[in-house]
Amino acid sequence: MDTIDLIKKISIIDNELVIDWMDGSNSSLYSFWLRDHCQMPESRNIDNGQRLFSVKDLPSDISIEKVYKDELGNVCVIFQPENHLSVFSQEWLRSNCYDLKSHFEDRSEKIKKLWQKNSFETGIPLINYDSINESDTKLSALSSLRDLGFFVITDVPTIEGQVLKVISKMGYTRETNYGALFEVRTEVNPNNLAYTNMGLGSHTDNPYRDPVPTVQLLHCLESSTEGGDSILVDGFKAASILRDENEENFQTLTSNWINYRFTDSKTDLRSRVPMIELNDNHEIIKVRYNNRSIDTIKVPKDKMRSFYMAYRHWSEVIERDELKIQFKLSEGDLLLFDNTRVMHARTKFSKNGRRHLQGAYTDLDGLYSLLNTLEKRSFNG
Ligand SMILES: [Fe+2]
Incomplete structure (x- = not known):
């Protein structure tokens, strides 16, 4: 199935993943947040999606070394010093990016x-x-x-x-x-x-x-x-x-x-x-x-x-x-x-x-x- 391209450009600025979306909006996602929300099987239980590590297990000096899109359009991020690869779908990034949402709950x-x-x-x-x-x-x-x-x-x-x-x-x-x-x-x-x-x-x-x-x-x-x-x-x-x-x-x-x-x-x-x-x-x-x-x-x-x-x-x-x-x-x-x-x-x-x-x-x-x-x-x- 082809992925609809939601993202025009990705870059790294000041240790944040910067996304220029096709609709003209921009997101800037902090390296620590991105690593903490890694969706890979070593970070999340494959059956229930629950996180397998604690935030204290992550190095305090996380940085984004490299970002690129793979052949399916997913966004790949390499974090140092762990040399850890996280792969995010564009849909996940769009629906979870915290800077395009002005409210965070359904009870307010x-x-x-x-x-x-x-x-x-x-x-x-x-x-x-x-x-x-x-x-x-x-x-x-x-x-x-x-x-x-x-x-x-x-x-x-x-x-x-x-x-x-x-x-x-x-x-x-x-x-x-x-x-x-x-x-x-x-x-x-x-x-x-x-x-x-x-x-x-x-x-x-x-x-x-x-x-x-x-x-x-x-x-x-x-x-x-x-x-x-x-x-x-x-x-x-x-x-x-x-x-x-x-x-x-x-x-x-x-x-x-x-x-x-x-x-x-x-x-x-x-x-x-x-x-x-x-x-x-x-x-x-x-x-x-x-x-x-x-x-x-x-x-x-x-x-x-x-x-x-x-x-x-x-x-x-x-x-x-x-x-x-x-x-x-x-x-x-x-x-x-x-x-x-x-x-x-x-x-x-x-x-x-x-x-x-x-x-x-x-x-x-x-x-x-x-x-x-x-x-x-x-x-x-
Ligand atoms: Fe009453």
């Missing part, structure tokens, strides 16, 4: 489609349970999870425990002190306000856990009350609005961590985490907000005033109507959302009639793993 705001109320005039992402075993349906649902942070499955059998079966089709249940699943319905002496008929403000679940459950599912088994609508808010959008309106308030919430706590007779869960978490590229990667479970707020004395200004501003942005999408889950609907990004709320509901949801948690890792696998398969035809 950078690759998401941020949304607000008017973003869904043609409807929210829905899939039907009947097609849940089909790869195309899973691919589309999980793409919605990655890009928008949620989707709804309709016509899920209204059988107790079905939420766990849905998880098993895509990932693994994250069990907690609430059990593998939890009941959301009005209870006498509830240990959590979620189990009353009160309205709940926008929140993420369980910020008192570290690590937090990253995906939540809510399966509606019965719905005959007045009210009890579900509300979703894109927490990344809300955080970006906070940043646009007051950069200092935004920075305050990313740099001052707070304590969350949940206790009952058998449990005492505690965490200390920021309300808005950034990655090393200053992009939003997680939000945590739950006014019910914020513990005593402890920040340095000289930061308390600015913290409260920022905290109040943030809680006001979160509750803006123009950010909220509101819908009623019908019997058989199952809502699945990214609990590190999408905040959920519900309106108060009447005591007449019945409202019964079963909830459970899973994690983004397993779901993204499936999504990556499905995307690779669909790309390869």
Whole structure:
């Protein structure tokens, strides 16, 4: 098979491999990085691709002695003092060169489609349970999870425990002190306000856990009350609005961590985490907000005033109507959302009639793993 030539010219400048790409862009790859990413069988296990050496095994004075293209168009690099030959395909170099990519992960705001109320005039992402075993349906649902942070499955059998079966089709249940699943319905002496008929403000679940459950599912088994609508808010959008309106308030919430706590007779869960978490590229990667479970707020004395200004501003942005999408889950609907990004709320509901949801948690890792696998398969035809 002929290799498509992506590279116009290769050269060595200042101990870096310099590539002039056909499309006019340039890359400059550091010798140490290139040697560390050697793809040859002596450097990587041939079956699983895992690295066979540690970076400390490499000489500290690595240099690129020579580069050339072989007859297949691969880029050959000879490193000294090891006299080591590495052969890289042009495709590998193009898709891995670190200087042409401005972001390095799939969980940050950078690759998401941020949304607000008017973003869904043609409807929210829905899939039907009947097609849940089909790869195309899973691919589309999980793409919605990655890009928008949620989707709804309709016509899920209204059988107790079905939420766990849905998880098993895509990932693994994250069990907690609430059990593998939890009941959301009005209870006498509830240990959590979620189990009353009160309205709940926008929140993420369980910020008192570290690590937090990253995906939540809510399966509606019965719905005959007045009210009890579900509300979703894109927490990344809300955080970006906070940043646009007051950069200092935004920075305050990313740099001052707070304590969350949940206790009952058998449990005492505690965490200390920021309300808005950034990655090393200053992009939003997680939000945590739950006014019910914020513990005593402890920040340095000289930061308390600015913290409260920022905290109040943030809680006001979160509750803006123009950010909220509101819908009623019908019997058989199952809502699945990214609990590190999408905040959920519900309106108060009447005591007449019945409202019964079963909830459970899973994690983004397993779901993204499936999504990556499905995307690779669909790309390869
Ligand atoms: Fe909740």
